[in-house]
Amino acid sequence: MATRAARKAKKATRQPASHRTWALGYLALAAVMFVVYQYALPWEGLPLPIYDFLQLWLPPTAINEALVYVICALGLNIVVGYAGLLDLGYVAFWAIGGYCAGWFMSNFFEQWNFHGLASVPTTEPGLHINFWLVLVIGGAVCAFFGVVIGAPTLRLKSDYLALVTLGFGEIIPQIFFNGEDINGFNLSNGTKGITRLDPIPTGVKDLGPFDFGSKFVIFVLLAALMVFISLQLRRGRLGRAWLAIREDELAASMMGVPLMRTKLASYAVGAVAGGIGGVAFATHVDGVYAERFNFSISIFLLAMVVLGGMGNVWGVILGAFILAWVNSTGLPALGDTFNTEFGTDIDFPSFTFLLFGLVLILMILFKREGLIPESRLRMVLHEGDADEELKPAQEEKK
Amino acid sequence: MTLSNELVLDASNISVQFGGLLAVNDVSFNIPKKSVVSLIGPNGAGKTTFFNVLTGLYKPSEGKVMFGDREITDLPPHKIASIGLARTFQNIRLFGLMTAEENLLVAMHSHLKSGIASTILRTPRQRKEEKEALDTAREILDFVGIGKWSSEYARNLSYGDQRRLEVARALALKPEILLLDEPTAGMNPQESAVFVDFVHRVRDARDVAILLIEHDMSVVMSVSERITVLDRGEKIAEGTPEEIRSNQRVIEAYLGKAASEGRGK
Numbered sequence: 001m002a003t004r005a006a007r008k009a010k011k012a013t014r015q016p017a018s019h020r021t022w023a024l025g026y027l028a029l030a031a032v033m034f035v036v037y038q039y040a041l042p043w044e045g046l047p048l049p050i051y052d053f054l055q056l057w058l059p060p061t062a063i064n065e066a067l068v069y070v071i072c073a074l075g076l077n078i079v080v081g082y083a084g085l086l087d088l089g090y091v092a093f094w095a096i097g098g099y100c101a102g103w104f105m106s107n108f109f110e111q112w113n114f115h116g117l118a119s120v121p122t123t124e125p126g127l128h129i130n131f132w133l134v135l136v137i138g139g140a141v142c143a144f145f146g147v148v149i150g151a152p153t154l155r156l157k158s159d160y161l162a163l164v165t166l167g168f169g170e171i172i173p174q175i176f177f178n179g180e181d182i183n184g185f186n187l188s189n190g191t192k193g194i195t196r197l198d199p200i201p202t203g204v205k206d207l208g209p210f211d212f213g214s215k216f217v218i219f220v221l222l223a224a225l226m227v228f229i230s231l232q233l234r235r236g237r238l239g240r241a242w243l244a245i246r247e248d249e250l251a252a253s254m255m256g257v258p259l260m261r262t263k264l265a266s267y268a269v270g271a272v273a274g275g276i277g278g279v280a281f282a283t284h285v286d287g288v289y290a291e292r293f294n295f296s297i298s299i300f301l302l303a304m305v306v307l308g309g310m311g312n313v314w315g316v317i318l319g320a321f322i323l324a325w326v327n328s329t330g331l332p333a334l335g336d337t338f339n340t341e342f343g344t345d346i347d348f349p350s351f352t353f354l355l356f357g358l359v360l361i362l363m364i365l366f367k368r369e370g371l372i373p374e375s376r377l378r379m380v381l382h383e384g385d386a387d388e389e390l391k392p393a394q395e396e397k398k
Numbered sequence: 399m400t401l402s403n404e405l406v407l408d409a410s411n412i413s414v415q416f417g418g419l420l421a422v423n424d425v426s427f428n429i430p431k432k433s434v435v436s437l438i439g440p441n442g443a444g445k446t447t448f449f450n451v452l453t454g455l456y457k458p459s460e461g462k463v464m465f466g467d468r469e470i471t472d473l474p475p476h477k478i479a480s481i482g483l484a485r486t487f488q489n490i491r492l493f494g495l496m497t498a499e500e501n502l503l504v505a506m507h508s509h510l511k512s513g514i515a516s517t518i519l520r521t522p523r524q525r526k527e528e529k530e531a532l533d534t535a536r537e538i539l540d541f542v543g544i545g546k547w548s549s550e551y552a553r554n555l556s557y558g559d560q561r562r563l564e565v566a567r568a569l570a571l572k573p574e575i576l577l578l579d580e581p582t583a584g585m586n587p588q589e590s591a592v593f594v595d596f597v598h599r600v601r602d603a604r605d606v607a608i609l610l611i612e613h614d615m616s617v618v619m620s621v622s623e624r625i626t627v628l629d630r631g632e633k634i635a636e637g638t639p640e641e642i643r644s645n646q647r648v649i650e651a652y653l654g655k656a657a658s659e660g661r662g663k
Contacts, residue, residue, distance in 0.1 A: 237512050252504065
């Protein structure tokens with residue numbers, strides 16, 4: 001019995017049980033989906049209605065795109081959910097990550113020739129670096145820019161911080177948008193974008209743009225990596241400092257927590273996820289296109305974090321998946337079905353933001369803590385009126 | 399009880415100016431090692447401003463603050479805290495959504511070393527450090543008498559326990575000086591009396607010097623070894639509780655001139 005108790009105590013210092021359950025659930029669901037998409041969908045014997053249903057409501061591209069959103073939303077959650085810093089310019093990191101993939105995995109820079117363990121023959125011009133290394137590079141470059149952007153902006157508080165991050169979120173995509181000719185140097189190919197990326201080497205087989213099943217596995221694992229990083233950091237020295245800053249900045253600094261460094265760390269770690277997501281997205285669409293990195297993505301990601309449950313990785317995954325799916329598939333598919341059924345001609349996807357706005361308002365009114373709330377927040381937000389009544393009494397006592 | 403000649407903190411000729419207002423005017427103040435000293439004064443006397451200069455929240459317009467051999471006048475607050483000057487807040491500022499022990503672990507931030515990589519990988523060193531930190535945190539919570547609440551959220555604790563937790567959190571910084579900003583605010587006379595013993599116990603067991611800002615005169619008189627009185631930004635008296643009690647300028651500052659004259663007759 002004693003050893004059992006000891007083992008239990010040892011376990012308690014690791015991740016709590018609920019996280020392990022969720023992690024297993026996440027991986028099990030991913031495994032089921034992989035089997036469906038890799039084996040059931042291409043199978044000749046699959047009944048046509050099921051095939052049609054899956055292609056209409058759950059096409060593989062939509063799932064993979066949603067996973068990219070999951071990766072980025074998990075990064076934003078570190079900044080917004082953990083450290084409590086409102087960042088409205090997160091798309092900048094997504095763009096930088098995307099361009100890292102564009103620069104280092106294509107023929108774009110014809111003037112240079114470099115091959116780093118790439119999946120293409122060395123006769124190809126341009127910079128060709130192995131996808132896995134590019135993930136690291138994309139993450140590192142974004143972390144660097146996170147610090148560069150964060151150093152001047154993180155001195156600001158709440159609303160001001162949000163406004164300046166919004167500015168950076170606009171500036172960086174604009175640089176890429178207009179980056180065709182910077183003193184004669186073509187940085188980003190402007191509106192034409194950079195297309196045809198190198199396939200992803202896996203040792204067994206190189207994955208092109210249409211290997212949805214295998215890329216699904218890669219994206220699932222990248223998201224899982226972000227979850228792992230989030231949970232580990234959260235339960236350590238840095239995660240506690242983030243939480244303390246979220247709670248009371250002044251008290252945190254008076255307890256020896258360096259505000260700038262701690263905030264910068266959250267910004268940089270969040271940016272790494274943005275970079276990884278950007279690289280993943282570039283391989284998903286087999287290119288980088290400046291016009292895709294617009295402001296609405298920052299808002300979209302923020303909505304995912306809020307809907308899912310700020311500070312809870314599992315909630316954020318759910319929120320990101322739901323919103324990304326509604327955006328890419330749910331609304332268009334619903335529109336098609338509705339229009340054929342009733343003979344109407346309504347443009348459902350144009351109502352996307354109307355719907356999201358409505359969802360956000362309803363969430364704030366009725367379920368402020370999100371779909372799967374962080375346990376700490378649930379406690380506050382659910383006390384509601386009882387807490388309001390208690391407060392004045394406590395004030396008087398002071 | 400005589401005070402040690404060795405000073406842990408020495409603030410000399412401090413002035414703080416806010417626009418045209420001179421909130422603190424040429425105040426010199428020191429804290430002897432392992433002493434319990436108090437700063438009192440009527441509302442608006444500049445106590446809190448002075449306090450904020452010591453903790454680095456305000457930079458004085460003139461004067462300097464020495465902490466041992468080190469000048470801390472221009473250091474940022476988190477640096478000052480980490481080298482050994484810990485404070486509590488008048489209106490309790492705990493991290494409410496963190497457990498009692500987490501509150502203490504936050505205060506140990508500057509003493510812990512694990513970085514991002516070692517935290518993600520949970521290296522043996524990181525685990526050992528976390529475990530030791532947690533043991534220290536629990537030991538301090540036991541010391542202030544709220545050990546049984548170590549994994550309770552701070553906001554769920556009773557008012558008195560929250561006050562204790564604030565002291566515990568400050569002690570987790572391993573300070574040489576503990577600054578208590580009106581610690582008995584909101585306590586009844588019995589609780590305040592218990593608190594006086596508690597302050598001495600903290601000083602003796604933890605080897606810290608304690609600076610109190612306090613309104614409750616009975617607490618100040620019974621706990622302090624030396625009292626400094628501020629009025630309108632200036633130091634008007636300094637001495638033992640007996641000296642302060644009979645000091646004419648202090649009585650004037652607190653009760654007004656007429657009252658003190660009336661008392662003189």
